[in-house]
Each structure stands twice: as C-alpha cells, then as structure tokens.
Amino acid sequence: MTQLERQQWDVVVVGAGGAGLRAAIEARERGARTAVICKSLFGKAHTVMAEGGIAASMGNVNSGDNWQVHFRDTLRGGKFLNQWRMAELHAREAPDRVWELETWGALFDRTPDGRISQRNFGGHEYPRLAHVGDRTGLELIRTLQQKIVSLQQEDKKEFGDYEARLKVFQECTVTRVLKDASDSADASGGRVSGAFCYERESGRFFVLEAPAVVLATGGIGKSFKVTSNSWEYTGDGHALALLAGAPLLNMEFVQFHPTGMVWPPSVKGILVTESVRGDGGVLRNSEGKRFMFDYVPDVFKEKYAESEEEGDRWYEDPDHNRRPPELLPRDEVARAINAEVKAGRGSPHGGVFLDVSTRMPAEVIRRRLPSMYHQFKELADVDITAEAMEVGPTCHYVMGGIAVESDTAAARGVPGLFAAGEVAGGMHGSNRLGGNSLSDLLVFGRRAGLHAAEYAASLAGRPAVDEIQIDAAAAEALRPFSAEAPEDGSPVENPYTLHQELQQAMNDLVGIIRREGEMHQALRKLAELRARARRAGVEGHRQFNPGWHLALDLRNMLLVSECVARAALERTESRGGHTREDWPGMDRAWRRVNLLCHLADPTEGLAPSESERGQIRLEREESDPIRADLLSLFEKEELVKYLAEEELKS
Amino acid sequence: MSTYDASFRVWRGDTGGGELTNFTVEVNDGEVVLDIIHRLQATQAPDLAVRWNCKAGKCGSCSAEVNGRPRLMCMTRMSVFEPSDVITVTPLRAFPVVRDLVTDVSFNYAKAREVPAFVPPQGVAPGEYRMQQLDVERSQEFRKCIECFLCQDTCHVVRDHEENKAAFAGPRFLMRVAELDMHPLDAAAETGLDRKRTAQDEHGLGYCNITKCCTEVCPEHIKITDNALIPLKERAVDRTYDPLVWLGNKIRRRNS
Numbered sequence: 042m043t044q045l046e047r048q049q050w051d052v053v054v055v056g057a058g059g060a061g062l063r064a065a066i067e068a069r070e071r072g073a074r075t076a077v078i079c080k081s082l083f084g085k086a087h088t089v090m091a092e093g094g095i096a097a098s099m100g101n102v103n104s105g106d107n108w109q110v111h112f113r114d115t116l117r118g119g120k121f122l123n124q125w126r127m128a129e130l131h132a133r134e135a136p137d138r139v140w141e142l143e144t145w146g147a148l149f150d151r152t153p154d155g156r157i158s159q160r161n162f163g164g165h166e167y168p169r170l171a172h173v174g175d176r177t178g179l180e181l182i183r184t185l186q187q188k189i190v191s192l193q194q195e196d197k198k199e200f201g202d203y204e205a206r207l208k209v210f211q212e213c214t215v216t217r218v219l220k221d222a223s224d225s226a227d228a229s230g231g232r233v234s235g236a237f238c239y240e241r242e243s244g245r246f247f248v249l250e251a252p253a254v255v256l257a258t259g260g261i262g263k264s265f266k267v268t269s270n271s272w273e274y275t276g277d278g279h280a281l282a283l284l285a286g287a288p289l290l291n292m293e294f295v296q297f298h299p300t301g302m303v304w305p306p307s308v309k310g311i312l313v314t315e316s317v318r319g320d321g322g323v324l325r326n327s328e329g330k331r332f333m334f335d336y337v338p339d340v341f342k343e344k345y346a347e348s349e350e351e352g353d354r355w356y357e358d359p360d361h362n363r364r365p366p367e368l369l370p371r372d373e374v375a376r377a378i379n380a381e382v383k384a385g386r387g388s389p390h391g392g393v394f395l396d397v398s399t400r401m402p403a404e405v406i407r408r409r410l411p412s413m414y415h416q417f418k419e420l421a422d423v424d425i426t427a428e429a430m431e432v433g434p435t436c437h438y439v440m441g442g443i444a445v446e447s448d449t450a451a452a453r454g455v456p457g458l459f460a461a462g463e464v465a466g467g468m469h470g471s472n473r474l475g476g477n478s479l480s481d482l483l484v485f486g487r488r489a490g491l492h493a494a495e496y497a498a499s500l501a502g503r504p505a506v507d508e509i510q511i512d513a514a515a516a517e518a519l520r521p522f523s524a525e526a527p528e529d530g531s532p533v534e535n536p537y538t539l540h541q542e543l544q545q546a547m548n549d550l551v552g553i554i555r556r557e558g559e560m561h562q563a564l565r566k567l568a569e570l571r572a573r574a575r576r577a578g579v580e581g582h583r584q585f586n587p588g589w590h591l592a593l594d595l596r597n598m599l600l601v602s603e604c605v606a607r608a609a610l611e612r613t614e615s616r617g618g619h620t621r622e623d624w625p626g627m628d629r630a631w632r633r634v635n636l637l638c639h640l641a642d643p644t645e646g647l648a649p650s651e652s653e654r655g656q657i658r659l660e661r662e663e664s665d666p667i668r669a670d671l672l673s674l675f676e677k678e679e680l681v682k683y684l685a686e687e688e689l690k691s
Numbered sequence: 692m693s694t695y696d697a698s699f700r701v702w703r704g705d706t707g708g709g710e711l712t713n714f715t716v717e718v719n720d721g722e723v724v725l726d727i728i729h730r731l732q733a734t735q736a737p738d739l740a741v742r743w744n745c746k747a748g749k750c751g752s753c754s755a756e757v758n759g760r761p762r763l764m765c766m767t768r769m770s771v772f773e774p775s776d777v778i779t780v781t782p783l784r785a786f787p788v789v790r791d792l793v794t795d796v797s798f799n800y801a802k803a804r805e806v807p808a809f810v811p812p813q814g815v816a817p818g819e820y821r822m823q824q825l826d827v828e829r830s831q832e833f834r835k836c837i838e839c840f841l842c843q844d845t846c847h848v849v850r851d852h853e854e855n856k857a858a859f860a861g862p863r864f865l866m867r868v869a870e871l872d873m874h875p876l877d878a879a880a881e882t883g884l885d886r887k888r889t890a891q892d893e894h895g896l897g898y899c900n901i902t903k904c905c906t907e908v909c910p911e912h913i914k915i916t917d918n919a920l921i922p923l924k925e926r927a928v929d930r931t932y933d934p935l936v937w938l939g940n941k942i943r944r945r946n947s
Binding site for chain 1: 705719720721722723726732733734737738739740741742743744745746747748749750751752766768789790791793796800803804807808809811817818820821822823824827830831834835836837838871874877
C-alpha cells in the first residue's frame with residue numbers, strides 16, 4: 042500500500058477556469074466541502090485569454106433579443122448537431138449568470154443608460170456579448186476568483202480557517218479519477234471515490250477522497266502545432282473520463298478560429314479576437330478584395346449582406362440591412378481564409394489581411410481593442426490603427442467532449458463524475474459561436490457544482506478508495522523516471538520531441554481540411570508515438586520538473602488525439618468544425634448520429650498497440666429528437682436544410 | 692529570416708542555493724525570451740523549471756528578471772538586445788525560490804485574502820445594477836491587472852526588506868483596495884468599513900513613498916501610483932460628501 046497524504050472532501054473540482062470556479066462556488070454554497078485542484082496558479086486558467094465577451098440575451102442594446110433567438114442562433118451555429126436541451130438551458134439561464142457576476146463585483150462596459158453593454162459577434166442575430174473591452178475572460182476569472190476569496194473570508198470568520206470549506210490546491214495535477222472497488226474488474230462500473238494527484242512543486246503524491254468529482258479541465262489544443270491554447274490544454278479531463286470508463290462525444294469537431302496571428306513564427310496561433318470583426322473590421326485578400334462575400338453558404342444566404350454597402354450599413358441600422366459575411370460562424374470564415382491562401386491570394390506570411398485601420402479612428406481602436414493594439418505592437422511591430430493585421434486559422438476549441446446528461450452535467454456511465462465547460466461535449470454541436478463559451482462555463486459550471494453537491498449529500502456512505510488503483514496510479518506516474526531504453530541501445534525518448542511530432546502530425550493530418558488517407562496515416566503515427574511514449578524518460582528529480590510533467594501529459598494528448606482522428610475518419614460528411622475534402626457536403630442522415638469514443642480495453646489500461654487498432658472504440662448513437670416547441674421556433678424552409686424527411690413529419 | 696546564437700545566463704538552483712548557468716542557444720526572428728527558455732528546455736535542460744501559460748501577455752505567469760529588470764518573459768522580445776549581449780535571466784528577487792525561475796508567490800495570495808471583498812448594495816436585485824461608463828472606468832483600469840506580481844517584486848518596501856512583508860500588502864493589493872473604494876456600487880461604507888482607512892491602518896499604505904517603481908514595471912501600463920495609491924493617500928479631512936473636492940480630484944486625475 043502506497044503511503045501518501047489523504048484528505049477527505051465532498052466535492053473535488055478539477056480545473057480552476059470559469060467552469061471549475063463556478064462549480065466550486067455553487068457546491069460550497071450548497072453546503073459541500075469543496076476542493077479545487079488546478080495545474081497553474083490560481084487565476085491563471087485559460088479563461089483569462091477569452092477576449093470578446095459572454096453571450097446572454099439580456100436585450101440591453103436591442104430589445105428584440107430573448108432566449109429563443111439565442112437558442113436558434115446556437116443551433117444554427119452548431120448545424121443542428123447540438124444536444125438541444127443543453128442549448129436550451131444555456132440560452133435560458135445565461136442572463137442570470139451574467140447579472141450574478143455584477144453582485145460579485147464585476148464591472149462590465151456600460152450602455153448610455155447604465156446597463157451592461159452588449160456587442161455584435163459572429164452568428165449572433167443581435168448585439169449579445171457582455172464585455173469589458175477585449176479582456177472579458179480576465180474579468181470573468183478575476184470575479185470568480187474574488188468570489189471564492191470572499192467565501193473563504195466568511196469561513197475564516199466562522200471557523201477561524203480560510204480553507205475550512207473551500208480550498209484551492211494550486212499547481213497540482215490529477216492523473217487518475219479513482220473509483221470504489223465494488224466491481225473493479227469492470228472499469229465501466231463503479232462509483233467515483235476520489236482523485237490521485239501530485240504537487241508540481243515537490244512531486245509529492247496525494248489523494249483527495251471524495252464521492253463526487255467535477256471535471257472542468259478545458260480543451261485539447263496543445264495536441265496541435267498552431268493553436269491559441271496555453272500549455273495546460275492537454276486534454277486531461279477528456280483522458281481522465283475515458284480512463285474512468287466514461288465515453289467522449291463527437292470528438293471530430295475541433296474549432297479552428299479564423300483569426301490567429303501568423304507572424305512572427307513564435308507567436309503563430311495567438312488569438313486575434315472576433316471583436317475586431319464584430320466592431321467593423323474586414324477581411325481582405327492580397328488583391329484587396331473582401332472575399333467573404335464569395336463564401337456565404339446556402340443555409341445562410343438570406344441572412345447575410347450581398348454587397349459591401351449593405352454590410353457597412355448594418356452596423357448603424359441592423360433592422361433594415363443584413364450583416365456582413367465577415368460575421369459568419371467561425372467554421373465558415375476559417376475555411377474561406379484557408380481557401381484564399383491555397384488559391385495564392387494570401388498575405389506575405391501565409392494568412393489574409395484583417396483591417397480595422399481604414400474602418401475606425403485610431404482613438405476608437407485603442408479604446409475598444411486595447412489588448413489587440415498592444416499584442417500587435419509589442420509582438421509583431423504592427424500598429425493596427427495604421428495598417429492591416431495578417432491572420433490565419435488557429436486551433437482554438439474542441440466542441441466534442443465528455444458525454445453528459447444535459448440537466449445535471451453528470452458524465453454518462455460513471456456515478457459521481459460530472460463535467461462542465463469545454464471538457465464537456467454536446468452543447469455546441471459541430472461548431473461553437475463566439476461568446477457562447479463563457480456563458481457555457483457559467484451555466485453548466487453552476488449546474489455541475491449543484492448536482493455534484495446534491496449527489497454527494499445523497500449517498501449513505503462514502504465510496505471507499507481502492508488501494509490497488511492508488512498503487513497503480515503511483516507506479517504509472519513514476520514510470521518516466523525509469524524509462525526502458527530501447528533494445529537497440531538508442532537513448533530514451535525525449536518527451537519534448539514526442540510532443541512536437543504529435544503536434545505536427547495532428548496539424549498536418551487531422552487539421553482544418555481532412556482526407557481519408559491522411560487520417561489513416563495519422564492513426565499509424567499515433568500508434569508509433571504511443572509506443573515511443575512508453576520509453577519517454579526524464580532527467581532530474583520530482584521537484585518542479587517540466588520534462589516529467591510533459592511526459593505524464595503525453596498520455597492524455599495521445600488518447601484525445603486518437604479520439605479526434607478516429608471519429609473524424611468515421612464521419613463521412615462535412616459539418617461545422619469537421620471538413621472532409623472527400624465528403625464535402627452536409628448529410629442530413631448524419632445529423633442525428635453521435636459518435637461516442639470508449640476506451641477499447643478498459644481492463645488492460647494503456648498497452649501500446651502495434652497496429653492502427655489503437656485504444657479507442659467508436660460507437661454510433663442516435664440523438665433524441667428535438668422537442669416540438671423548440672423546433673417550432675424555426676421556419677419550415679430552414680429546417681428542411683438540416684433535418685431528414687421523417688424528422689420533419691413528426 | 693535571420694538566426695544567431697545568443698549567450699544566456701540562467702539562474703539554476705533551489706531552496707538550498709544555486710548559480711548562474713551559461714548556455715549558448717539559437718535565436719530566430721521575432722522570438723521572445725520565453726521562446727529561448729523553451730528551446731533550452733527542449734534541447735539542453737529538460738528539467739529547467741519555469742512558469743508560463745498563455746504566452747500572450749494575458750495571464751501574468753512568466754514573470755522573471757531579465758538583466759535585472761522585472762519583466763514578463765513572453766513580452767520581452769529578443770530584438771531589444773544586441774546579438775552580442777549576454778542575457779541574464781533570474782527568478783523574481785522579492786520571493787523565495789522554489790526551483791530555477793519558479794518562486795513561491797504565496798505572499799500575494801495571502802495578501803489577497805486580507806482585503807475585504809466587494810459588498811453588494813442592499814436592495815438592488817441582480818440585473819438592476821446601473822452604472823455609468825465614466826464611473827466604472829476608474830476601477831476598470833485597475834481590473835486590467837493580470838497579477839504578474841512584477842509590482843510586488845520591484846517595490847522597494849519589500850524587495851530587500853523581508854521584515855516589511857507582514858505589514859505591507861504591496862502595490863497590487865493596495866490597488867485592489869482603491870478599486871473597491873472607487874467601485875460605484877460598493878456598499879462597504881454602509882457596513883461600517885472605511886476602505887481608505889484600512890489601506891492606511893491595515894494594509895501598510897504609509898510605507899509607500901510614491902517612487903512609482905510599480906508603475907514603471909506594469910506590463911498593462913496601469914498608472915498604479917497616480918491613479919490608485921495617491922488617491923488612497925488623499926484622505927479628505929472632512930469625509931462627508933463635498934462636490935468641490937470631488938470635482939477637483941476628477942480634473943486633476945484626468946490631466947495626469
């Protein structure tokens with residue numbers, strides 16, 4: 042039996058971004074003793090990088106807005122693949138979640154009558170995004186962080202201890218979700234009993250025993266070379282869920298944000314906020330043409346301007362003009378940029394031009410887009426008030442994720458496991474609208490915290506942690522220090538090299554445009570990397586050792602990368618964040634098909650695989666029909682573009 | 692694209708001590724100091740400890756001292772140096788070293804807890820908050836803070852004076868007091884909490900002698916001294932509402 046520190050909590054939240062912190066606040070306010078565990082310092086989570094805003098139909102700027110319109114936009118953006126109940130809950134509850142932030146001290150930008158200002162964004166019919174300049178994510182994370190501190194101040198008064206009921210374990214990593222031993226032979230059963238963790242600073246292992254675990258670990262972007270995501274985005278929660286026996290949903294849908302920086306190389310992929318276009322910025326190719334007018338797909342034809350004049354008038358008079366096609370959903374814009382560059386009409390560094398300098402006075406640009414102004418000035422020597430930016434697609438977000446129950450955020454198949462935010466699947470369908478992420482974090486973070494607390498309180502006794510699982514987790518985490526050298530005598534593998542090869546492979550072979558042959562190639566490469574990752578070794582000791590941390594994260598990146606590649610190969614259509622060159626059309630028969638990824642051999646753990654067979658097994662599942670009152674929010678003419686005959690009849 | 696080999700000196704060690712280690716490392720066009728540290732990790736020193744997250748100047752994780760100046764490594768471009776320069780990277784001096792470039796910044800989290808939170812106004816329901824843009828902008832400036840703690844590191848009150856840490860919150864958290872004090876709807880006063888007074892009595896504002904070091908290192912260009920600390924120090928003699936004092940303060944602040 043491994044000797045290590047154990048603590049008992051009611052709810053453990055993994056991840057301290059918007060979803061994790063909101064879940065922790067809710068769980069604690071519902072009476073659960075709650076621990077938050079995060080890889081970085083408290084307040085540094087990826088949410089700080091969100092720029093544009095929080096989508097919520099408050100109707101402060103255009104009173105025509107309401108939750109039904111928001112719901113409609115969300116389904117259109119997701120090409121009707123969304124788990125519709127999640128989209129409904131999200132649209133209904135988002136305004137309350139935003140207003141609540143004000144009672145915790147948030148300071149959003151204001152309308153002239155003193156309410157929360159809202160800005161336009163791609164795919165949203167009305168100005169809908171509550172924002173603070175272009176640093177909305179920072180405001181969100183800071184507000185939640187400060188709310189946590191205020192709850193801790195209350196506990197200090199009551200119990201003399203800030204951490205009596207809510208504690209943040211910063212710079213710690215969870216490597217396994219633990220379950221009780223009741224049926225350990227079958228990893229797909231069993232209830233959550235805790236989490237196996239290590240402290241990054243010391244390398245010390247510890248166990249948090251808890252009947253409920255909320256996964257809120259964000260995304261997977263670090264498996265791709267060009268990405269807007271930070272180092273933390275290694276798919277940890279996705280992998281933890283898979284390993285615990287919970288399936289992932291629709292992992293083929295990966296959002297490439299249309300506008301990332303393309304130069305200089307060291308900043309390639311860093312995000313350029315969609316607000317640039319929401320506030321009037323336009324996209325041009327090397328010929329100076331606003332090319333987006335050529336890329337409006339049929340399903341959106343009636344909703345977008347056909348001329349530059351009409352598009353320009355829309356900013357002032359949205360009731361009588363249609364929006365410019367620069368504000369199409371992100372998947373459309375990213376594909377269009379990709380096509381322009383391929384056709385030889387790109388910018389000098391392989392992107393296209395995004396211009397605000399000719400659209401607004403310099404002073405307005407600096408006020409509305411201060412972070413962008415600084416980012417380009419300081420990292421690329423470009424003054425965006427005087428010249429155009431060069432931008433291109435960057436891996437930004439994964440729509441796929443842990444399969445959850447819509448109302449409770451409970452992960453399917455593992456009692457006691459919950460998931461919220463980017464790590465959860467379903468909400469955004471095949472493509473997420475900008476602004477719908479921050480609202481997703483708040484709506485489903487709260488729901489996950491609520492239901493995790495209720496679940497923990499409802500149990501008669503605490504599920505026991507299984508000592509065998511703890512020993513196995515400790516051995517797995519230490520393996521990189523005793524990596525086997527290959528038989529031919531070559532040195533152990535360098536985890537940094539493996540990571541770079543993985544990123545290159547995913548970028549080139551399972552990127553924005555996908556082809557069958559390349560995805561087979563990707564699966565073979567993943568099998569090779571998986572075998573080599575077994576030999577990934579590290580130097581030095583366990584104290585704050587980034588090489589060791591990366592070696593452990595590789596397991597997760599390899600697992601989720603295989604999910605993406607395998608599901609992308611299976612889905613023979615193009616929809617949202619999944620574009621097949623060999624299957625270019627959207628297929629109505631695929632609309633109701635969810636692809637679930639399961640760990641192929643849960644008892645075997647992670648044996649290396651020689652073949653393409655790999656570690657992931659796919660399952661097709663038909664989604665529930667959309668509720669009639671929600672369907673009736675759309676015109677029949679629109680529905681026929683998405684739904685099959687038999688769905689329309691009912 | 693131009694490439695050259697740069698000379699780096701990086702502090703390596705832990706709580707038991709350490710020393711500057713010399714490296715020769717490739718530098719490419721457009722790179723920042725953090726890129727070079729990452730290259731060292733990937734090619735020469737896989738266990739070199741460093742904090743970083745966003746690599747875009749938004750999270751405030753990769754704080755260190757570059758040639759003795761507190762900086763974000765992700766926002767320090769290599770082009771500001773000559774190829775012949777030796778570049779020295781050391782951990783933040785005001786905080787205890789954990790390993791290599793990583794320091795123990797728990798001081799800051801302890802201080803954050805000592806500032807009483809926002810007090811919501813009684814009887815104003817969520818959704819009913821009304822504030823003018825002009826009025827929220829003062830606090831919004833301070834909420835741009837990314838908590839990189841460079842100001843905490845450079846502030847001479849604690850930089851070489853461990854003994855002052857207990858009594859002094861540091862610029863970042865004095866600014867937090869100012870932010871709440873200027874929040875248009877903060878109801879602390881109604882509960883008997885005088886934020887300006889606590890800045891002086893509990894958070895050590897008196898130690899600050901407005902040398903503006905904090906403002907100089909702020910990567911967000913927040914005017915910490917002028918807009919947060921000085922107004923906190925200016926406790927009106929008569930604290931009842933005086934429109935002339937208010938107007939005077941406003942005009943002066945805008946000109947600064």
